[in-house]
Amino acid sequence: MPTSTSPDDRQVPYDLVVVGAGPAGLAGAATAAERGLSVALLDGDARLGGQYYRHPAPGLGAVRPEALHHDWAAFDGLRRRWEASGGVHLPEHHVWTVTAEPAAGVRGAGADGACWAVHAVTGPDGDGARPALVRGRAVLLATGAAERQLPFPGWTLPGVVGAGGAQAMLKSGLVLPGTTGGTRPRIVVAGSGPLLLAVASSLLAAGARVPAVVEAAGFLGYARRPDVLARVPGKWAEALTHGTPLAAHGVRPYLRHAVVRAHGTERVEAVTVARLDRAWRPVPGTERRIACDVLAVGHGLVPRIDLGTSLGCSTRTTEDGATALVVDARQRTSVPGLWSAGETAGVGGARLAMVEGELAGASVAARLRGCTAEGPPARTRSLLRTRSRLRAFAALMAAAHAPRDGWTDWLEDGTEVCRCEEVDTGRVREAVESLGARDARTVKLLTRAGMGWCQGRVCGPAVACLARAAAPTDGAAPVGGTLSERPVPPPPSPERRPLAVPVTLGALAALEETLDPAPDGDRPRTADPA
Incomplete structure (x- = not known):
């Protein structure tokens, strides 16, 4: 493999940058790398597996870590494929934004005429000594979900x-x-x-x-x-x-x-x-x-779509009132050059995430190599059928467990809604009923709910539900009802944020000096796409 570390060499992007090393990201990265693409796999954790296949560090001496997991064999097989693929795993890389760069001055730009710059802070808690920048011809967002x-x-x-x-x-x-x-x-x-x-x-x-x-x-x-x-x-x-x-x-x-x-x-x-x-x-x-x-x-769970919405990806409302990215049959988002797989497209479990990850990896490989075939036709048909079955079940599951708006009756005025800023239910209700707030963003501006360390990731659904009581109707069904599958514009709050994780001013100031973090400059590459 080339090991040059000259400034020009560092401008050469990977074919694919995958954000998230859970079931979807790992499947997508392994599939793309097996098809000859250079792949960088970034994740905030130190180990592969994401939240679903989270497992203890070797130093803890766990004899059978698989005992606490369902279908561990599927993950173990994916991990082995990835380790044999030649791709680069970049652990403890917390991606805070992705930006598009013009092709000019960047060798090997993607098939869509642009190159993506993936910015991350490093270290176990994002407090590493220096930020990181990884460029890619294509990006696969596989950032999973968070608890509601x-x-x-x-x-x-x-x-x-x-x-x-x-x-x-x-x-x-x-x-x-x-x-x-x-x-x-x-x-x-x-x-x-x-x-x-x-x-x-x-x-x-x-x-x-x-x-x-x-x-x-x-x-x-x-x-x-x-x-x-x-x-x-x-x-x-x-x-x-x-x-x-x-x-x-x-x-x-x-x-x-x-x-x-x-x-x-x-x-x-x-x-x-x-x-x-x-x-x-x-x-x-x-x-x-x-x-x-x-x-x-x-x-339940809600998709983590900060990176996608910050780039303008279209979204949809799921059956349980959450917001997910819109993808097509090949896991492509509405933004050319960006793919999404797994929970970001709607919560559905590890098996569905693996299927969508494989479809996305194959789609990226076909796109960058300028061909239409994405793999053996029989395999692709099988994956599409499996995805259809599992997506239908995911929709049924979301509808069955969707929160209803009546849960707010168990709140008291002194119950904290936003723990970071210590905003209680009474202040939120006052903003809605007395100050005219009609959405979560206005409540945030009036009360600071959602302005704390988590940036509304914990309190966001609750604040939105409390604000919705006074919002003008637009034909959308309430949470728990039959919700539209029609794509909607990226919401201004709480899902759309310019920063996906906390970033220090020092990290922002160091952007000009950020370098590709591949160890010793050693990373695989393929020839420019045909």
């Missing part, structure tokens, strides 16, 4: 964690939240969505006591589309894998219930669970108190 949190009184108590966060602690650190003095913590798992079953079974397998799994929506929504369920038997098997140990250990399921309050002084000691009506309003007189040491709560 709906606040309630007491949710800021120590011991209240995200459901996915509890699972991440277990997978990456082999730590059960709430463990003290060798005791088995009591962990209530609550919220909505199939992730709850996976989290509860993982915690149970690791030794926790799980007194209850509290599901706000229930599972009857799946019965509306038996045709979709019949086409995904693997999903039934997965649910059985997670549900069987819960039943065996006598874990109490509370369907169509929610945690409406957490109790405690120094940390959470108990939660109040109440039955919900069809609009997710708590039903008076149904409250039940459950003692616990930890509450793991989350109401």
